[in-house]
Amino acid sequence: MGNKRSFTFYLLIIPVLLWLLLMIVIPHADLLVSSFMAENDDGDLVFSFANYAEFFNQKIYWLTFVKTAAYSIFVTMLAFVVAFPIAFYLGKVASKKVASFLILLLLIPLWVGELVTVYGWIVLLGDNGVINHFLLWTGIIDEPITMLYTDFSMVIGLLYMSVLFMVIPVMSTLESMDDSLIEAACDLGASKWVIFTRIVIPYAMPGITSGSIIVFMLVVGNYLAPNLLGGKSSLWFTEQIYNSFLSTFNWNEGAAFGFLLLLLSSAIIWLALKLSGQKLEKVGT
Amino acid sequence: MTNILEVQNLSKHFDDFTAVRNVDFAVEEGGFFSILGSSGCGKTTLLRIIAGFQEASEGDVLIRGRSMNGIPPEKRPVNIVFQNLALFPMMNVRDNVAFGLKRQKLKKAEINLKVSEMLERVGLNGYDNKKVTDLSGGQRQRVAIARSLVMNPSILLLDEPLGALDRKLREHMKVELKLLQKEIGTTFVYITHDQSEALVMSDKVAVMRNGQFEQIDTPRNLYKYPQTAFVAGFVGDSNRFDLQSVNTETIVTQGGWSLQRSNQNLSRQDNHSANVSELFIRPEAFIINPAADLAGVDRFDVTIDTMLFDGSNTKLSTTVAGSNEELLISLQQNAQFDALSEGSTLNVGIHRDDLKCF
Numbered sequence: 001m002g003n004k005r006s007f008t009f010y011l012l013i014i015p016v017l018l019w020l021l022l023m024i025v026i027p028h029a030d031l032l033v034s035s036f037m038a039e040n041d042d043g044d045l046v047f048s049f050a051n052y053a054e055f056f057n058q059k060i061y062w063l064t065f066v067k068t069a070a071y072s073i074f075v076t077m078l079a080f081v082v083a084f085p086i087a088f089y090l091g092k093v094a095s096k097k098v099a100s101f102l103i104l105l106l107l108i109p110l111w112v113g114e115l116v117t118v119y120g121w122i123v124l125l126g127d128n129g130v131i132n133h134f135l136l137w138t139g140i141i142d143e144p145i146t147m148l149y150t151d152f153s154m155v156i157g158l159l160y161m162s163v164l165f166m167v168i169p170v171m172s173t174l175e176s177m178d179d180s181l182i183e184a185a186c187d188l189g190a191s192k193w194v195i196f197t198r199i200v201i202p203y204a205m206p207g208i209t210s211g212s213i214i215v216f217m218l219v220v221g222n223y224l225a226p227n228l229l230g231g232k233s234s235l236w237f238t239e240q241i242y243n244s245f246l247s248t249f250n251w252n253e254g255a256a257f258g259f260l261l262l263l264l265s266s267a268i269i270w271l272a273l274k275l276s277g278q279k280l281e282k283v284g285t
Numbered sequence: 286m287t288n289i290l291e292v293q294n295l296s297k298h299f300d301d302f303t304a305v306r307n308v309d310f311a312v313e314e315g316g317f318f319s320i321l322g323s324s325g326c327g328k329t330t331l332l333r334i335i336a337g338f339q340e341a342s343e344g345d346v347l348i349r350g351r352s353m354n355g356i357p358p359e360k361r362p363v364n365i366v367f368q369n370l371a372l373f374p375m376m377n378v379r380d381n382v383a384f385g386l387k388r389q390k391l392k393k394a395e396i397n398l399k400v401s402e403m404l405e406r407v408g409l410n411g412y413d414n415k416k417v418t419d420l421s422g423g424q425r426q427r428v429a430i431a432r433s434l435v436m437n438p439s440i441l442l443l444d445e446p447l448g449a450l451d452r453k454l455r456e457h458m459k460v461e462l463k464l465l466q467k468e469i470g471t472t473f474v475y476i477t478h479d480q481s482e483a484l485v486m487s488d489k490v491a492v493m494r495n496g497q498f499e500q501i502d503t504p505r506n507l508y509k510y511p512q513t514a515f516v517a518g519f520v521g522d523s524n525r526f527d528l529q530s531v532n533t534e535t536i537v538t539q540g541g542w543s544l545q546r547s548n549q550n551l552s553r554q555d556n557h558s559a560n561v562s563e564l565f566i567r568p569e570a571f572i573i574n575p576a577a578d579l580a581g582v583d584r585f586d587v588t589i590d591t592m593l594f595d596g597s598n599t600k601l602s603t604t605v606a607g608s609n610e611e612l613l614i615s616l617q618q619n620a621q622f623d624a625l626s627e628g629s630t631l632n633v634g635i636h637r638d639d640l641k642c643f
Contacts, residue, residue: 183338184371188385188436189359198384202375 035255051256061240065260068237069268071151072220075158076166079215080208082159083166087207088200090167091174106164118157118228125153125229149231157225162218166211173207174200209278213269220265237261289314289472290335290440295344297330297496304330306496308344312440312474312489317466319483320476321520322493328476329368331493332442335474336365348439364433365442369449370425372417378404378428379413385436403435407465422450423458430462434471443475447482459485480520484508492516514643517565524612526564528642536564536640540610545583547637565641568600569615573622575634582634587612589627603631 038048055061086106090099109117124130125147132144147153181203185195201208226236241261244254273280288311297305304327312318322328333339335346337358346353353361364385373381379400386396404410407427412420417428426446433441447455447462463486466473477483483490484504491501492515500512511517518525526538536544575582587603590611601614614633616622625631 178369178371180367180369180371181373183358184365184367184432185373185384186338187336187358187365188432189388190384191359191388194388199373199375205375 031255031258034252035259037252045252051253052260054253055257055260061257064235064240065237065264067235068220069264071155071158072216072265073268075155075162075219076212076216078155078159079163079166080170080212083163083170083211084204084208087167087170087174087204091171092177092179103168106167109160110164114161114224117160118224121153121157121160121229122148125156148229151230151234154226154230154234157229158219158222161222161225162215165214165218166208169207169211169214170204171207173204177203205276205278209273209276212272216269217265221261287314288312289316289349290318290474291347291350292331292335293345293347295331295334295341295346297327297334297339298342304496305334305341308493308496308498310491310498310501312472315470315472316488317463317473317475317486319487319490320474320493321478321480321483321490322476323478323519326493327496328493329444332365332444332474332476335440336363336442337361362439363442364436364438365444366429366433366446368444368446370429370446372425372428372432374416374418377414377416378409378420381417381428382432382435384432399435403431406434406469407431423454426450426458430465434469438471440472440474443473445477445479447477447479455479455482462486484520492519494519511565511641514563514565517641517643522568522613523565524568526566526610528562528564531561531642536642538564538608538610540605540608542585542605542608542610544635544640545637546640546642547581561642563643565643566612566635566639568613570635570639571612571614572634572636573614573616574632579634581637583637584632584634587614587631587633589625589629589631591627592616592625601625601631603633606630 035051036047036049037045038050040046040048055065090102094102112120122129126132127144127146127148129148131147132141135141136144177200181199182195185199190198221238223236223238223242226234227239230236237257238261241254241257244250244257290312292308292310295305295308296303306327308331310318320328320331330339334341335353337353337356337360348362373384376384382400382403383396386399391399401410404413407430409424409427409431412424417425420428429446430441430443447458450458459482466486473486475483475486484507487504489501490504490507492499492507494515500507500516502510502512507516507520511520517523526540526542529537529539529541531537531546534546536546538544572579572582575584586606587601588606589601589603591602593600593602593613597618599616599618601616603612603614604610605612612633616625
């Protein structure tokens with residue numbers, strides 16, 4: 001391409017720029033501005049840090065955030081533990097044909113929609129649900145175990161909705177790994193554990209990192225699973241934002257909380273990247 | 286010399302075909318043994334069986350007289366240099382080379398010493414902390430070899446390690462590898478499809494075809510005394526002719542070219558001239574303008590059709606006078622033959638012993 005961009009180039013770039021501007025830049029800018037606005041004693045909207053101060057002054061808010069972040073990190077780790085064997089099987093063991101069929105199966109829950117899958121879990125986990133019913137029938141338990149409306153059911157729901165986003169990137173990095181790396185390590189006397197920790201995991205690290213970022217972001221910003229599957233104590237930070245907007249109608253506070261969620265979760269990802277020695281540019285290649 | 290490696294009547298069957306068929310050979314301690322064959326002839330399978338990555342269907346592999354049946358790759362006293370080298374991309378040069386030693390739980394100081402020695406031996410001192418992805422093809426090559434050699438294996442297996450290099454570098458590495466093997470004295474088993482690599486480096490070469498060994502011999506014998514038509518055609522260049530008839534006196538090709546024969550022409554054991562159907566002559570066996578008193582030489586005229594200039598490998602494409610057989614004749618690039626031109630006639634001789642019939 002020459003120095004002069006052609007007419008077609010601009011034609012093709014306009015939808016992208018419009019999308020970025022109208023859907024991302026302007027709403028966020030608007031949200032940012034309104035997050036710094038609060039009513040003064042006269043009831044007028046003026047510039048203020050009050051909304052942000054509210055977050056740090058009220059224990060319930062930042063405690064909710066800490067809990068949300070901790071659970072999100074936990075779910076992300078769990079997603080890795082669950083996804084890695086699946087990804088390894090799909091990327092290295094299964095034949096291409098079998099693998100693509102299984103990936104299709106993994107995608108089916110996404111087609112159904114988040115709300116329906118959540119209600120599916122309610123049916124499964126309820127006191128009179130499928131699992132309890134089965135356990136009672138087999139005689140393993142005498143009375144139903146309470147699983148629904150607890151942190152357990154919430155974690156299950158969050159995991160179920162996000163695990164695929166760990167499977168896919170890890171699988172694609174593993175797919176690109178040459179089998180002879182494993183053979184070479186084996187030839188040099190490495191045990192299965194050493195091969196796994198020194199060769200396979202480091203090789204898959206870019207995929208693991210990008211999977212972790214996606215899963216963490218999906219979980220930390222999830223609303224349905226904590227709301228419908230979690231109990232009274234499973235308060236999620238997104239629910240606080242929802243409350244600000246729709247229960248107390250304090251849009252300015254909601255905007256501030258939204259920004260805090262964005263900033264704090266980004267900070268956690270930045271810290272995690274620093275600690276694991278990964279670079280964002282290398283992730284997902 | 287004792288045999289360090291013995292492969293006994295080895296076969297490997299897959300579902301619908303046989304990759305290796307009744308292969309039987311021995312390698313002397315300190316030798317450089319090559320297995321030469323085109324792709325898909327089963328040579329990689331054979332190497333992987335020796336390394337322990339695949340199991341033989343029949344037969345046995347013995348290393349220092351000990352059967353390797355059922356012994357996993359990490360327990361065998363062999364190391365392998367893979368075709369694509371399989372360097373660990375997440376580690377630097379030093380960690381790659383030290384990987385195997387660390388698994389042996391050696392002391393840190395001992396590992397460091399051994400790795401440094403090995404890196405120096407392959408000419409990579411100072412590259413310790415470089416990432417393997419930042420190295421050139423030849424350097425990566427040497428890291429792979431160092432990583433295996435540092436384990437001090439009884440046998441080093443090499444699976445076409447020069448395949449990915451460009452021509453110039455390959456020529457260079459060929460010599461370097463040969464010198465390295467001489468220096469350290471480890472037994473090398475080397476597989477390749479490149480006959481030049483096999484001939485230049487090896488003490489013994491096995492030519493493999495369709496899972497079987499056609500001939501095991503020194504490079505020189507392989508070239509001078511091929512045992513089968515395949516070897517004659519595969520190793521070095523050859524003019525090949527279908528034969529019309531052979532008797533005790535003469536050989537006549539399909540194209541009507543008649544040559545005097547000697548009793549050296551039939552390499553086959555049975556020596557039945559009735560079974561013979563092909564004739565091979567090397568382009569470099571022809572003598573241009575042979576002296577009149579040279580004994581045992583058949584003389585004939587050829588017409589030069591084209592000159593195929595390729596430096597030291599230049600050949601004349603010619604037609605034999607009185608027949609329609611085409612001949613490739615090597616032409617040395619010295620001033621003697623500068624006057625030759627296309628269309629002119631040339632007197633050529635061939636020693637009777639240089640005619641190989643199969």
